[in-house]
Amino acid sequence: MTITTEALREVALTRVEYDQVVELLGREPRPVELGMFGAMWSEHCGYKNSRPLLKKFPTTGPRVVQGPGENAGVVDIGDGIGIAFKIESHNHPSAVEPYQGAATGVGGIVRDIFTMGARPIALLNSLRFGSLDSPRTRYIFDGVVGGIGGYGNCLGIPTVAGDIFFDDSYTGNPLVNAMCVGVVDNSAIMRAKASGVGNLVVLVGADTGRDGIHGATFASVENPEESHRGVIQVGNPFLEKLLLEACLEVLQTEHVVAMQDLGAAGLTSSVVECASSGDVGIEIDVQKVTRREQGMNAYEVMLSESQERMLVVVREEGLEDVRAIFDRWDLHSDVIGRVTGDGNVCIMDGEAVEVNVPASFFVDQCPTYVRDGIESARIANARAFDVDSLPDLSREDVGDALHALMASPNICSREPVVQTYDHTIMSNTVLPPLAGDAAVVRIKGTNKAIAVKTDCNPRYVYLDPYVGGMHAVAEAARNVSCTGAKPIALTNCLNFGSPEKPEGYYQLERAVSGMADAARALETPVVSGNVSLYNESGNEAVFPTPTVGVVGLIEDVSTAVGMTASSGAVLLLAGQHSATIGGSEYLKQRHGMTAGAPPSLDLDLEIRVQKFVQDAIASRMVHAAHDTSEGGLLVAVIEMLDGSLGSALDFSCLASENGGRLDRLYFGEAASRIIIAAAPTQVEALRTLAEAADVPLAEIGRVNTSGVLRMDDATSIPILDLHDSWASGLKR
Amino acid sequence: MGKQQYLVEVFISLKEVVNDPQGLAIRDGLHNLGFDEVDGVRAGKYLQVSVNAGSPEQAQQRTAEMCDTLLANTVIEEYRITVADRATS
Amino acid sequence: MRFGVVTFPGSNGDHDALSAIELGLQQEVAPVWHKDRSVDGFDALIIPGGFSYGDYLRAGAIARFSPIMEAVTDFAQQGGPILGICNGFQVLAEAGLAPGVLLRNANLSFSCRWVHTRVETGRTAFSNGLQPGTVLRLPIAHGEGRFFVTPEELAHLEERQQIVFRYCDEYGNDDPLANPNGSTDSIAGVCNERGNVVALMPHPERAYDPLLGGDEGLQILGAVLRSGVEAAVGR
Known part of the structure; x- marks a missing residue:
């Protein structure tokens, strides 16, 4: 009997794979058997393209109670308590029916957590869409957000954090990654x-x-x-x-x-x-x-x-x-x-x-494939573009550029979205969405809390998968560190295009290598994850998007800090002084380009900066901390000010390290840097701590009650105007 | 060509094969109240659309277009249209 | 004082109500299952929030026929203090124990945020001892919380002092922008004529610890300690 090509297509097996099945069984498979082989040997269940690559991830550590291979990973936070968590994709169902696709995505990840015997205490979601200007994208966006809220709110599990990013590459294939975190008695997993x-x-x-x-x-x-x-x-x-x-x-x-x-x-x-x-x-x-x-x-x-x-x-x-x-x-x-x-x-x-x-x-007999990846010449060329060859921003244009960035869908306020998610239920939410760089959720019955965040800058991964993979891990961990938590483990969802194309396989392989190296350096083992390949439409792959979800531990919940600076505070930049507009939101907004080399990442510096900030927060020397990601320094400063405050900024100490360029200084992006806010009386002690930690620390401004952002050269912009731009981005 | 107003009724429900949690919950609620004769419940939406059209057939056809583009989510829902009566405006 | 928290299939605010009473108010508390038929031994009842029976059909519509609701109704008629929160408000309204109906929010969207509410009367079991005009900061989290009554019914409620809480700005002033869901006359909470059954949309049981953003919910939950024992003994 010969199997027809149509029958094989139905179960998505190749003829070679079918022959393997026949050889294993010593006979032709029965119809139900064939269907089951098709499902179990699919990438989704069998990881046939990704399994060899996933071996690169560090998966062990003193806190790891359960690593990959179960419904979720579990890490020990002391007192016999484990945190079970995992992230999973529901991309394709969400492309077809956004509301139900996203809703059932939440349902699936929540079941993974309580299957382990853990009580789910927090939900996060990482979303990628095409441009909101398209009515179809607007429909998908509204549906996905509605589905996440509709399902999570009804379950009574707070949705506390996540990230949203828009780019045309996701138009036909949005990404919906849902993460759930639960608490379990380690002896009862x-x-x-x-x-x-x-x-x-x-x-x-x-x-x-x-x-x-x-x-x-x-x-x-x-x-x-x-x-x-x-x-x-x-x-x-x-x-x-x-x-x-x-x-x-x-x-x-x-x-x-x-x-x-x-x-x-x-x-x-x-x-x-x-x-x-x-x-x-x-x-x-x-x-x-x-x-x-x-x-x-x-x-x-x-x-x-x-x-x-x-x-x-x-x-x-x-x-x-x-x-x-x-x-x-x-x-x-x-x-x-x-x-x-x-x-x-x-x-x-x-x-x-x-x-x-x-x-x-x-x-065990599921075939695995190790392929040869080749970098796309088009992307290599884009990366090679010298972004400093572009004309610099003139001083007069800084205000306009800033307004445009604040209103950019990738930067603007997520308030309209997070308001539709119940984030106060379960009475554990210490830092709700948007209050800090990560959400902080207390562990009832203890003095501890966890900080959780998802992240991935897909532009960086697109331009340089290895460096971009490192960034995804480092940025998620940095966000968690900004609340005062120590990152302890991570989960990831690898959203990529077809691995059968050499360019796609290259991205997957290099990004996984970068993530693995960063996870090892930051001592955040990978305890769970999910792989979603074939994210393409019209033969074009989405930006490679290895979403990372990090869990951090705060020993004393009362020390956790958000990102809002108070009046009179000194703003200090800890870490990297030099930034680039390569792969930046500014470059996309201002010049319409996704090009240049993304920011470099020195893992040693990254570790030192995160540790310094964790220590400064734990000893109550700073009252706010904020990572400077998309949009650069100015955007980050504004995000730290509520509408009634203002700030006088002086970035002159950073000018030379940014080649004297205003675009790099104000809107350039970099890893390994965090803005902290402290009372003036703490500055001396912070300098001492930074010096001992070998972390560069620069005073970049002061917070006042002027309601105005005043830059180096006396340019003044009312904060409320900037907040209006910021608040308007997702409406329309 | 003269147009008249028609009252078009649209019944939208989940396709037969699609899971209907709302219908299931209502069915169970009825069982709890002793309505044991209830075998199943399907929940849906009912809309009245006043349509100006040249004929009942045209009203029907235009409303079907409305269903396909907006009123129904044809990925999971089906609809039934009746041109019930001329609306008294 | 011993509180009972009634749990329906789909309730999800029961855990918070239990925690708030136990950790915040430091009183005895136990869950009451919807299939139970008695509330003996409880001095006060909380009908918590959630999505009882998924809120399919209408919020609270199916829950109100649960076996426990007969005992809850008797308890109310005897003057026992009952607090309905969010979905619990909807259940009490469907059961006729609290006035009004709750419709979809005016903006048709679920809304989770902190709001300010003003105490309008101190005569109820859950506002006893609070000065009218007191402003409490509480979280809301609902999609169907638009309180609706006709103008005649509104006048009736006013007359009988059945309006217990109104949405307001942080200083206690009326402000249409502070009304988060389009409720009639910014009404956030009401009571029955006797004042022993109070129902509100905001969540006092989520505001029992400054660590969580505020503890002003305890003033509502705690009010019954002053009035409740009396009421419980009196019935």
Whole structure:
């Protein structure tokens, strides 16, 4: 029998891969088996292009309780408490149906966290869109923001931080990455590792419909809108809330040996993962699965991606207790199978054997590809462009340039967005969105707090994937440090184009190398992550976007600081003095270019600067700190001033290191620098601390109550006008 | 050509195969109140659109265009249109 | 004093209410399950926020038929102090225990931020001891919080002193811009005629610790300590 090309396309396997399946099995696969191989060997589940690269990441450390490979990573923050966290993409579903795509993305990542036995305490999201001038992008933007709020608000988990970036490269393929953070008792972490022959496999939650069949494969091909034929999943946050509470309650009993949520590839991946991690077999009967629709066959049941479902492996003697808890929460549950000793995944449809395959074939035997990457000549040329050959900004134009930057969609206030997210629920939010560089969430019952932030400047990664990858890690960590927290670990979501194109593979490989080197240097191991490749439309890849989510620890929550300076404060720049407009927001706004070399990154200096700021905050010497990212120094200063304040600035000490150029001085971007605000009485002590830490420290201005920004040369701009520009960017 | 006003009714609901959490919750609420005879509930939207058109067919067709472009999210929703009556303006 | 926090499927403000009473007010508190039929042993009840039954159909519409609601209604009729917050307001309004209805916010968007509210009367179980005019800074977080009554009903509420809180600016002045959701006459909270059932959209239970941005919610939750025991004993 020969398999048709159409049948292979259906499951997104190559002929070579199909032959591997036949060789492994020693026979032709049955139809359901083939569908399951297609899903498990997709990039989304099998990481076949990225797995060799992911080995570069540091994944261990003294605080790591659970590294990659589980539903989420866990780090120890002392007192037996673990922080479970992970970020995941839902890009392709969001391109097709923005509201539901984003909503179910939130639902999926939240399930990953409570599957570990952790109570979710914070949500973040990292979003990338095309230009807001396009009505389609506006529709996608509104839908995604609405879906995130609609789902997260209903669950009662605060959405506390994130980042949004706009560029035309995302027009046909927006990025929606959702991150969830939970708290778990380190001794009670649950894993997706089935064990105990004879234990029962229980499916709980929503009934199974034809939602999102082949979602995992669909996430691994280009042009999502064209390729998607399945049924869009509609999220039910109310049901998820019940599932969350019920699962956490069930995990308090002694009866559960493993738990795995149903995400991409639905029952297929959860059954396979549970069996393979536990080195056991699982036998289930699809007829025991309650359906939402009539006439579904075994193939559809196994590949359905209906949301809000959980697979629980339960000891037989505990079944009654466990089901009583689910009943109490009005959740339907079915016993659909058992753990077996033969290591096989066996799927029955009543009496008929639909699948009988060793679990390891789906996981360990998944092919991996190491490819040869080549840098795109077009991008290499763009990077080689000498940005200092552009005419400098004249003094008269500084005000206009500043207004334009404040109103730029990439810099302007996120207030209209964050106001639609509930960020005060759970009464843990110490630094809400926009109050600091990262959100600070206290850990109830302790004196501690965590700081969390996502970040990635995709322009830097586009222009130089290695340096850009380092920046993504360093900037997320720097933001966390600005609240006084010590970054302890990270999660990442690798959003790239097709790895089958040498230019795409090059970006992926180099960015991962840069991220790995920075993570190692900053001692922030990678404990979880997700890979989303094939983010392309019309044959053009999105900007390479390795989103990084960092978690930091604050030992004494009362020391945390935000970014708002008070009147009378001295503003000091700690760290790098020299900036560049290469890859900057200014260059894009003013000259319409994404070009030049992005800022360089000296990891040793980065570590020293972050440590210095953490120490200065912990000893209460500074009351505000702010990273200077997109837009440069002036933008950062304004973000630190509330509308009633003003500031007299003097950047003269930085002029020579910026080649005397105003564009670099005011709007150039650089890593490893943080503006801190301190009372004048603290300046001497700060200088001493900086000197001991080998960190350059320069006084760049003072905060006053004038309501006016006064620059070196007496140019004055009312702060409220700048705030108006800043507040208006996302409206329209 | 003379135009008249038609009252067009639009019923929008999730496609049969799409999960309807709202319908499920309402169904369960009815069960809790003892309405055991309820088998299923699908929730949707009902709109009345006053349309000036040359004929009922034209009113129907224009409203269908409105549904495709704005009123319904055809990725997940379907719609049914009735040109119910001439609106009394 | 012993508080009960009623939890419906989809409630999500129950944890905050429990924490605020336990950590902020330092009083005894326990959850009450929606399938229970008794509230015996509680001196005051809180109906917390959230999305009971997903808020599908109408906010609060399905929850109000929960088994526990009969006991809650009896408790109210006997003069027991009840505080409905956010979705709890919607449940009480659907059950007829609090006046008015709650519609989608005027800007059709969920809104989470801190607002100022002014105490309009100190005669209720949850404003007892507060001077009218007192300004409290509290968070809101809702998409359906636009309080609506007809002009006749409004006059009726005014007359019977059933308006307990109004949105205002930080100095306590009326300001249409301070009305975050388009509520009739900037009304943020109301009570029943007797004053033992109070319902409001802002979240006092999220404002019990300066670390979280403010602790002025405790003034509302704590007011019942002055009035509640009396009321509880009196019934």
